[in-house]
Amino acid sequence: MSDGKDVPKELKTDILDKLAEAMYSFKTHPTSAECGLVAKSLIDRYPCLMERGSSCGWYGWRYRLVFKMGNFRQKLRIAGSLELSVNSKQPASGLKRKRQKPRKSEVNFLPDFPNGKTSNTLEEERCALEDEMKKRTFDGRKVDVLMESTFSLRRKEVIGDEPLVKDVKSRWSALFSERQIATEFRRIVSVDLKKTFFDRLDEFVPRFLRLYRARDNPGEELQVLLQSLDEDISNQQKRAVVLLGLPYFLKEEPSKFYKTCDPTDDEAEMLKGMNIGILVVTEENSANLLPKEIIDVALVLEEEIVLHELNDVPNAFALLIGLLYALNIDYPKDLKYTFEVIQKVILNIGGDACSPKVHGLRNRLLCKTP
Structure with missing residues (x-):
């Protein structure tokens, strides 16, 4: 079968x-x-x-x-050309996005329109892009070209209008794919998202695990994650343990950010309160932080799934960072140190300006024997 x-x-x-x-x-x-x-x-x-x-x-x-x-x-x-609320202000869910200046070391935060292009001509290209995306089999090369040419218009809308994520997805559906998220991230930060994320993460994995194991009173969740390595010592498992264990190590609260659920659970109920998060679907005990058998991994923004079938938790973390940059969304307050570590230590973006807490962790990670 x-x-x-x-x-x-x-x-x-x-x-x-x-x-x-x-x-x-x-x-x-x-x-x-x-x-x-x-x-x-x-x-x-x-x-x-x-x-x-x-x-x-x-x-x-x-x-x-x-x-x-x-x-x-x-x-x-x-x-049907329904009117879209692209000028909607701050969403009721409370996502913080009102940033008119770069704060996450963006090197191409709000570019000017290309020479000879206006908002009208770029809007025509955006419409051509959406028409292409409606096709059952679209031309990937054409999508790449149109996404590149309309970048300045997209940033003007995202930063200036502060639209809801669902409205960005309506106007820029091509953006919500693994390929385009990584490409958009490169445009904004001039960094290869996945290569940098996984290369640097793999470099720090052994040191993170040593710090986790050496921690006094690590807490039940961190202990459970570490114990999962007794059965699976693959590199992928180690990556997931490091990323999921980071909030607990930093004494932050990830319950609204990371959830596991059964495929029969009510989706709306599971997404309630998840302004920014990762949802793992499994038939195993939903209390298990890192299931062995995963049906799906999805990204959640403003209580809605925006991307799924991401294969594994580390990949979801990388793409979530890319989306937060692409949509100009601030990190969740409950996990500000976790995301600062991911950005400034793992991705090494803006690492010269860390908070004291993250600076201390960074120094310990850079030591040969933490």
Whole structure:
């Protein structure tokens, strides 16, 4: 029997698109349970799509279908040219984004329009970009070119208008992909997001783990994360333990930032209170901070999933940093030191101006024997 996770991404997207279109013709806002019935019917009809490792074989399909229906409704709103509230002010969720000057060492914070270009000509290019993204199979090279040419317009909107994330996604849907997040980050900071993040993280992983283990009264959560290395000592596991353990080591509160849930849990309830966060979907005990079997990893902004199918927790951390830069969103106050470490120590961006707490940790990490 085929493993559903091995289904080519293009085929999986095609299946979900067709299911969403068919479901929308019957009901515009199906419940999570109704999406589950469709997912079960899909597996019953095509057993080759069953997901190995899932108790029923279709939980992952149900979860992706819920997300796909949201995207499908959003695309229809764009196609219908509904008025978008791009000038909306501070969101009710409380995300802090009102920054007219760079504060995270952005080297290209608010660029001028290219020579010979106006807001009108750039808006035409943006429309061409959205038209391309509506195609079932879009031209990646054309998208790259249009994203590059419209960068200044995008930054003017994001910084000047402070739109809600859902409105940015409506106007700039291409931005919400792994490739474009990394490219946008490079435009803003002139740093290769993933290469720098993972190269530097791997350099510090052994030192972080030694500091975690040497800590007096490390707390239950940090102990559980460290104990997970007794069963899995892969580099990927070590990366995840370091990143998830960082808030506990710094005595910060990550409960609203990082959550695990069962695929049958009510999505709206799980996302409640998550202004900025990472959501891991698993069939294991949802109290487990780092499950062995993960169905999905998603990024959450303003209580909505903005990107999913990210494979693992470290990748989600890297892309979240990229999105926060791309959308001009400040770090969550509850985790200000955690994100400062990620930016100034792991990514080495603005590392010459650390807070005393992070400066002390940085010195200990740079010592050969912390």
